[in-house]
Amino acid sequence: MAALTTEPIDQTALGALVLRPGYGAVTSFVGHVRNHHGGRSVDRLCYSAYHQMAERECAAIAEEAMTRWEVVVAVRHRLGDLVVGDIAVAVAIGSAHRAEGFAACRFVIEEVKRRVPIWKHEHYADGTSAWVDPTAGVERSESEGP
Amino acid sequence: MAALTTEPIDQTALGALVLRPGYGAVTSFVGHVRNHHGGRSVDRLCYSAYHQMAERECAAIAEEAMTRWEVVVAVRHRLGDLVVGDIAVAVAIGSAHRAEGFAACRFVIEEVKRRVPIWKHEHYADGTSAWVDPTAGVERSESEGP
Amino acid sequence: MTAFRVELFARYAELLGAEEVALELPTPVTVSMVTDALRALPGGEVLPARPVLARNLRIAAPADTIEPGDLLALLPPLAGG
């Protein structure tokens, strides 16, 4: 199942994917677009990806989690134009036990942020925009003026 | 908002309740009815509660979480008759930061299980039934057959 | 003597065959006096030695004193979630 999508992410549907008759626990994490970043007011943003590598990394992260814990994993990351409140990323973990579900969910979201080649272009209320660089705060885009 | 409900729990609606414009993270835990318990095949079950005290405990747990972490908490527990796969309990945590969301979500579900006066009567595929006692495994009901 | 009622739930309501029991005990009444009285009822012999009693929506200690008008409830082992 593809991890990247340009369609809105349906959390309930994602949870249903990891439900098994013997697995009662579904732990999830959903990241929504926030209305501010680095002290600036965010209007909308655009996610882009190195598609082939991003899919490969998401699949590898899910595999790693399923090797480490007895869990079922589903991950989705949205691409394209999003507005404040939209779901950007969602992780759902099905498991028999809560502790495993929480551990795997945290692992997957951390690894997605660390390893999956996705980029975020933020557009601010003042008309400016920037590529987000978590290693250095917000960089001003070279292509669009203040 | 009441924590106890006899209606099906809508996880997406619960997540929406804890979303704030500045809070991007929604961490959730959903417990579904499993198809087995203590080696027996479960058909359906019935949750009952000491209603007034259960509501009070759920509100107290949410308050404690909101005091300990910068989070918004929503908890729902279903009562009445449920079948395998139904959502029995759901916790949703809205937060600015992932770490707080995970910590608060785990705290709330553990406390709900530990402190909220709710009881579970399981009906098995073989026609028997029992009150679940997590402190002692499954107890055979006195009122129903073998 | 103090008269009061105790709500029963789940398996304990089944054991005692009632959802509420009326009791009258010599004042001052303690929690352990209430639970002992419940264990003395027909069906109550299989209750644990120290069943959990809630007083005014909180778990009470065995030595706590019961006041007239207190909300009392006998709680089987919890199984929510």
Added chain:
Amino acid sequence: MTAFRVELFARYAELLGAEEVALELPTPVTVSMVTDALRALPGGEVLPARPVLARNLRIAAPADTIEPGDLLALLPPLAGG
């Protein structure tokens, strides 16, 4: 000489004004030779000294050797999630 193409993304695609760059470098080609060649292009001077290069969908080390046909991509700091 080995000829190959490097895909560019996000801010780095903006800086270099292209989504793909064709390069030809003396064999054997290493990852650091590729990133140095990209930094020598117009707009490439603001790239970091050691930008991240993916080779066949995995992060490559500066000393790794590039083979003909390898999938290469220059990755700005990741910002998913």
